[in-house]
Amino acid sequence: MNNQEIDIRPFAYAISLIEGKWKMHILFWLWKNEIMRYGELKKALGNVTHKMLSSQLKGLEQDGIIIRKEYPQVPPKVEYSLSVTGRSMMPILSSLCQWGNEHIPTNWTL
Structure with missing residues (x-):
């Protein structure tokens, strides 16, 4: 098969x-927590x-x-969650996590 036949x-x-x-880190945290506020995401991600x-x-x-759901209040409250399309990506993320779990070196750290 040559490259011209590959879409x-x-x-x-x-x-x-x-x-x-x-982006993948954000999706991971929303997958695990379902709904997160901006500050929670920032804290979970670390040095972003x-x-x-x-x-x-x-x-x-x-x-x-x-x-993104914004609540009309003071101070402003904004929550993030996965859409239906985002949730449909989670089997892919789950497979990636499973692969990582099976192949992570014992001495690997963040």
């Missing part, structure tokens, strides 16, 4: 939705900057992977 578009589209340093987290969340929301 890379489905793969490229899927990767475009999750590429970036933090405000600008980067905001950018990654906006991208995931625009792509229909997560849902």
Whole structure:
């Protein structure tokens, strides 16, 4: 089979939705916690900057992977959760976690 017969578009589209340093991490935490506020996500992710987290969340929301729910109150309250499309990605994330569990070196640390 030569490269002209391979349709890379489905793969490229899927990767475009999750590429970036933090998107998969965000999806992981929303998968495990279902609903998280901005501050909870920032704390869970560790050293992510405000600008980067905001950018990654906006991208995931625009792509229909997560849902942003804003409550009209002071101070502002915003919650994030996986959309139906985002939840449909979780078997992939689960398989990735299972692979990692099976192959992680004993001396590996974050």
